[in-house]
Amino acid sequence: MAARRQPIEYTDASTEVRAIYDDIMATRNTDWINNFWKVLAHDPPTLRRIWSSIKEVMGPGALDPLVKELLYVAVSASNGCHYCIASHGAAARRKGMTEAQYSELLAIVGLANETNKLVTALQVPVDERFL
Amino acid sequence: MAARRQPIEYTDASTEVRAIYDDIMATRNTDWINNFWKVLAHDPPTLRRIWSSIKEVMGPGALDPLVKELLYVAVSASNGCHYCIASHGAAARRKGMTEAQYSELLAIVGLANETNKLVTALQVPVDERFL
Amino acid sequence: MAARRQPIEYTDASTEVRAIYDDIMATRNTDWINNFWKVLAHDPPTLRRIWSSIKEVMGPGALDPLVKELLYVAVSASNGCHYCIASHGAAARRKGMTEAQYSELLAIVGLANETNKLVTALQVPVDERFL
Amino acid sequence: MAARRQPIEYTDASTEVRAIYDDIMATRNTDWINNFWKVLAHDPPTLRRIWSSIKEVMGPGALDPLVKELLYVAVSASNGCHYCIASHGAAARRKGMTEAQYSELLAIVGLANETNKLVTALQVPVDERFL
Amino acid sequence: MAARRQPIEYTDASTEVRAIYDDIMATRNTDWINNFWKVLAHDPPTLRRIWSSIKEVMGPGALDPLVKELLYVAVSASNGCHYCIASHGAAARRKGMTEAQYSELLAIVGLANETNKLVTALQVPVDERFL
Amino acid sequence: MAARRQPIEYTDASTEVRAIYDDIMATRNTDWINNFWKVLAHDPPTLRRIWSSIKEVMGPGALDPLVKELLYVAVSASNGCHYCIASHGAAARRKGMTEAQYSELLAIVGLANETNKLVTALQVPVDERFL
Numbered sequence: 001m002a003a004r005r006q007p008i009e010y011t012d013a014s015t016e017v018r019a020i021y022d023d024i025m026a027t028r029n030t031d032w033i034n035n036f037w038k039v040l041a042h043d044p045p046t047l048r049r050i051w052s053s054i055k056e057v058m059g060p061g062a063l064d065p066l067v068k069e070l071l072y073v074a075v076s077a078s079n080g081c082h083y084c085i086a087s088h089g090a091a092a093r094r095k096g097m098t099e100a101q102y103s104e105l106l107a108i109v110g111l112a113n114e115t116n117k118l119v120t121a122l123q124v125p126v127d128e129r130f131l
Numbered sequence: 132m133a134a135r136r137q138p139i140e141y142t143d144a145s146t147e148v149r150a151i152y153d154d155i156m157a158t159r160n161t162d163w164i165n166n167f168w169k170v171l172a173h174d175p176p177t178l179r180r181i182w183s184s185i186k187e188v189m190g191p192g193a194l195d196p197l198v199k200e201l202l203y204v205a206v207s208a209s210n211g212c213h214y215c216i217a218s219h220g221a222a223a224r225r226k227g228m229t230e231a232q233y234s235e236l237l238a239i240v241g242l243a244n245e246t247n248k249l250v251t252a253l254q255v256p257v258d259e260r261f262l
Numbered sequence: 263m264a265a266r267r268q269p270i271e272y273t274d275a276s277t278e279v280r281a282i283y284d285d286i287m288a289t290r291n292t293d294w295i296n297n298f299w300k301v302l303a304h305d306p307p308t309l310r311r312i313w314s315s316i317k318e319v320m321g322p323g324a325l326d327p328l329v330k331e332l333l334y335v336a337v338s339a340s341n342g343c344h345y346c347i348a349s350h351g352a353a354a355r356r357k358g359m360t361e362a363q364y365s366e367l368l369a370i371v372g373l374a375n376e377t378n379k380l381v382t383a384l385q386v387p388v389d390e391r392f393l
Numbered sequence: 394m395a396a397r398r399q400p401i402e403y404t405d406a407s408t409e410v411r412a413i414y415d416d417i418m419a420t421r422n423t424d425w426i427n428n429f430w431k432v433l434a435h436d437p438p439t440l441r442r443i444w445s446s447i448k449e450v451m452g453p454g455a456l457d458p459l460v461k462e463l464l465y466v467a468v469s470a471s472n473g474c475h476y477c478i479a480s481h482g483a484a485a486r487r488k489g490m491t492e493a494q495y496s497e498l499l500a501i502v503g504l505a506n507e508t509n510k511l512v513t514a515l516q517v518p519v520d521e522r523f524l
Numbered sequence: 525m526a527a528r529r530q531p532i533e534y535t536d537a538s539t540e541v542r543a544i545y546d547d548i549m550a551t552r553n554t555d556w557i558n559n560f561w562k563v564l565a566h567d568p569p570t571l572r573r574i575w576s577s578i579k580e581v582m583g584p585g586a587l588d589p590l591v592k593e594l595l596y597v598a599v600s601a602s603n604g605c606h607y608c609i610a611s612h613g614a615a616a617r618r619k620g621m622t623e624a625q626y627s628e629l630l631a632i633v634g635l636a637n638e639t640n641k642l643v644t645a646l647q648v649p650v651d652e653r654f655l
Numbered sequence: 656m657a658a659r660r661q662p663i664e665y666t667d668a669s670t671e672v673r674a675i676y677d678d679i680m681a682t683r684n685t686d687w688i689n690n691f692w693k694v695l696a697h698d699p700p701t702l703r704r705i706w707s708s709i710k711e712v713m714g715p716g717a718l719d720p721l722v723k724e725l726l727y728v729a730v731s732a733s734n735g736c737h738y739c740i741a742s743h744g745a746a747a748r749r750k751g752m753t754e755a756q757y758s759e760l761l762a763i764v765g766l767a768n769e770t771n772k773l774v775t776a777l778q779v780p781v782d783e784r785f786l
Contacts, residue, residue, distance in 0.1 A: 004254050004655070032260075036246070039255045043758035049580060050246065050765075053573055057238045062231035067198055068239060071205045075243035077383035078206045080473075080735075083250045084243070085383060086261035100193035103436035106383055107188045108199060110443075112206035112215070114376035115167070115181065119214045121339035121347060121368055123135050124170045129163075130217035131528070135524070174365035180446060181372075187442060208776035211342075211604075216776060234567035237776055241574075245769035252732035252740060252761055262397070266516050266786070294522075298508070301517045305627035311708060312508065312634075318704060319500045324493035329460055330501060336464045337471045337505035342604075345512045346505070348523035362455035369450045370461060374468035374477070377429070377443065381476045385397050386432045391425075392479035393659070470645035473735075478645060496698035499645055503705075507638035514601035514609060514630055528778050556784075560770070563779045574770065581762045586755035591722055595760060598726045599733045599767035607774045608767070610785035624717035631712045632723060636730035636739070639691070639705065643738045647659050648694045653687070654741035 007038030017041045020051055027055060034087055066095040070105055073097075077109045138169030148172045151182055158186060165218055197226040201236055204228075208240045269300030279303045282313055289317060296349055328357040332367055335359075339371045400431030410434045413444055420448060427480055459488040463498055466490075470502045531562030541565045544575055551579060558611055590619040594629055597621075601633045662693030672696045675706055682710060689742055721750040725760055728752075732764045 010021055010033065020041075021033050040047040058068055069092035076084035089102070097105075141152055141164065151172075152164050171178040189199055200223035207215035220233070228236075272283055272295065282303075283295050302309040320330055331354035338346035351364070359367075403414055403426065413434075414426050433440040451461055462485035469477035482495070490498075534545055534557065544565075545557050564571040582592055593616035600608035613626070621629075665676055665688065675696075676688050695702040713723055724747035731739035744757070752760075 007256070034258045034261070035255050036250060039253050040249070042754070043762070045580065046249075046758060046762050046765075049577060049762075050249070053242055053577070054246070056569065056573060057235070057242050061235050062229060063201075063235045067201065068235070070194075070198065070202060071236060071239045072243050074202045074205055075209045075240055076247055078209055078379060079244065079247045080379070080382040081247040081251055082385060083255050083257050083261075084247050086257050090261050098193060099435070103439060104188070104192050104194045104199070105202060106380060107436070107439050107442075108202045109206055109383065110376040110380045110439075111184055111188050112203050113210065113379045114372040115185070116207055116210045116212040116215050117340060117342070117375045118171070118177075118181070118368060118372045119167060120212055120342040121371065122170050123344060124166050124214050125138070126214050126217050127165045130165070130214075130221050173361070174369070176449065177365060177369050177372075180369075180449060184442060184446070187438065209772060211772070211775040213778060230566070234570060237773060238567070238570050238573075240776065241570075241769040241773045244772045245765040248733060248735070248768045249761060249765045251735040252764065254737060269518070296520045296523070297517050298512060301515050302511070304623070305631070307711065308511075308627060308631050308634075311631075311711060312511070315504055315704060315708070316508070318700065319497070319504050323497050324491060325463075325497045329463065330497070332456075332460065332464060333467045333498060333501045334505050336467055337502055338509055340468045340471055341506065341509045343509040343513055345517050345519050345523075346509050348519050352523050360455060366450070366454050366456045366461070367464060370464045371468055373446055373450050374465050375472065377447070378469055378472045378474040378477050380433070380439075380443070381429060382474055384432050386428050386476050387400070388476050388479050389427045392427070392476075392483050471641060473641070473644040475647060492697070496701060499642060500698070500701050500704075502645065503638040503642045503701075506641045507634040510602060510604070510637045511630060511634045513604040514633065516606060531780070558782045558785070559779050560774055563777050564773070570773075574773070577766055578770070581759070581766050585759050586753060587725075587759045591725065592759070592763060594718075594722065594726060595729045595763045596767050598729055599764055600771055602730045602733055603768065603771045605771040605775055607779050607781050607785075608771050610781050614785050622717060628712070628716050628718045628723070629726060632726045633730055635708055635712050636727050637734065639709070640731055640734045640736040640739050642695070642701075642705070643691055644736055646694050648690050648738050649662070650738050650741050651689045654689070654738075654745050 005039050005042045007035045008041040009038065013041060014044070016044050017047065020044075020047055023055075024051060036083065036087065066092065066097060069095055070097065070101070073102075074105055074109050077106060078113060136170050136173045138166045139172040140169065144172060145175070147175050148178065151175075151178055154186075155182060167214065167218065197223060197228060200226055201228065201232070204233075205236055205240050208237060209244060267301050267304045269297045270303040271300065275303060276306070278306050279309065282306075282309055285317075286313060298345065298349065328354060328359060331357055332359065332363070335364075336367055336371050339368060340375060398432050398435045400428045401434040402431065406434060407437070409437050410440065413437075413440055416448075417444060429476065429480065459485060459490060462488055463490065463494070466495075467498055467502050470499060471506060529563050529566045531559045532565040533562065537565060538568070540568050541571065544568075544571055547579075548575060560607065560611065590616060590621060593619055594621065594625070597626075598629055598633050601630060602637060660694050660697045662690045663696040664693065668696060669699070671699050672702065675699075675702055678710075679706060691738065691742065721747060721752060724750055725752065725756070728757075729760055729764050732761060733768060 010018060024033060024037060025031060040050060069088055072088040073085060073092055076088055141149060144152060155164060155168060156162060171181060200219055203219040204216060204223055207219055272280060286295060286299060287293060299309060302312060331350055334350040335347060335354055338350055403411060417426060417430060418424060430440060433443060462481055465481040466478060466485055469481055534542060537545060548557060548561060549555060561571060564574060593612055596612040597609060597616055600612060665673060668676060679688060679692060680686060695705060724743055727743040728740060728747055731743055
């Protein structure tokens, strides 16, 4: 029992896991599965639940698909999750994110973290107009 | 010397601070200053520096102005900064954010935090394609 | 059984808790106990352990007592702990912290959070000279 | 377009970026630029803005220069930013930080995080004297 | 459009939302809905998705139901989410959590945050036996 | 003076440090010391204080020893501390944690982080019953 779970490849996966892999590839119109899902596959109910949530939340809706990926990248950058920045950054680039846009996104993440801390430390009272 | 700094109103502000308030109002085309700036005004160099940063980072660029506000709201929501959610949420609404879009934004913030934690805890190796 | 534990006053405290309150007051040369200890008093072993740690870590050492309080305030501000900012801010002011110093401290906290996020998101490689 | 931006060396930098590198080296009285700036250089406006902020915030003021570095290291340690601990730790050591002081700093960071969490979870009411 | 969403009571809820409220009450064997769900009800797909996740993750499994609630409370306490501490704390108490157990839980949360920060700041290398 | 402190082996340790190593090994009924303690050993008072806290908090009490380790792992996973997940994960496995239980623990950590963020961003009012 190792501390770190290894990715489970399609050929080594159970029928249950393969069906989810198939749905991921079909939904994303690709023949490839990234490591996040292959590691989650050690726990099929979690694999199914998280994929189902990602499929629903990141699917068509009121926000533009690129904007959704930008938001995902921004939160992941704020949380310092390298894998998530890399995977959702790649998705954002496929959907059209330019390097200039990525630079602006990072600048916003950095500045928001600075002002979030100042506002909270200073306990700035919420303006009536914002209530 | 109180633990919590009170907002400094325009009429009570120094000439230096008034000049920054004036620039904020002119840039935003409004006659109103929100509490964040009025509390930062206790430290004029920080007031000037943060306003200068916000003006530059949130000004015209490669990303749409509404998208910039959405990113700011998302990071602030992820960090649990109520004032920042309220103030940038108001800015986003003025720029067109709908309630449906806000709901999707929050759903992405929540889900990104969930997967960020799973990915990090599981130390998922970054796929070669993402490098 | 309420969700929130109420402060336990000296007169209502057990002998065990009173002895710790006495040591806090003697060490700090005061006749007053702040709420943190009065709430921790619901769990005497934790009250004793945390007080013992604070007494040791914040006691005389290689760093100046004011600097120690400034560090405590900075970490608490970065973590958004209002009570801790208020209590350690009061201690820092008693030890000589000026409002100008507090303003600079907050500016550092804000900026460090901004650059911490940028550095981590960009995965800046550590320079050889720093290793 | 790679997920990770490589440092831009002086000889490969634009005139705009070189001018900022020159100012960093002149201000710090060194002939060397660390990787943080070389990676930020992919986005010259952010490079300029962050350098300008660091120069102002970490420059002469009400707090001792060493204390400023200690505060930066403490926040970076609390946030787990290895690069920032290494770079500001090196700056602190150049300004005189001893290993004993660094040990005390880390002890404060650890303990502040412990009490910050306890205080917040227990919702300790702020004492009147601290308001 | 207010910054803060108000709870939607059963009598004011749509058929879709009522069905989810009904399932929550049936699953929990209660006639009462707490505010988290009533606020999420402004976004029915998120209400459904989060409830479905909670129902699955917190339902019968390999861990004891009380242990599951303790883990939820511990993470919520570490994250400083008062509502979550209150709601999952209440659930844990219904399942048998004593005040002494809650005290120990909080002590672990505090200490884990302290050692997590020390370990990360010191970049302690993972022992071979743990790999 | 390097940025990263190396583990201090028993044979290289001072008498003071060896005595603490001895107590760790005796308490844990093992002949082995993990790197956390060997790195903390650069600062003997902190080594003693943290070990004393761990010994007290993780020792016999109102919560089952396995549950205590599970709580430690959960907080460490939520905080993204790989070393702590590895070391306390190993301790939890020695005390009986199964892979199925670890999967459920991670699912709770992920979901709690998601709902913690949603609850906080939405400022859900605490229900009267929870007060």
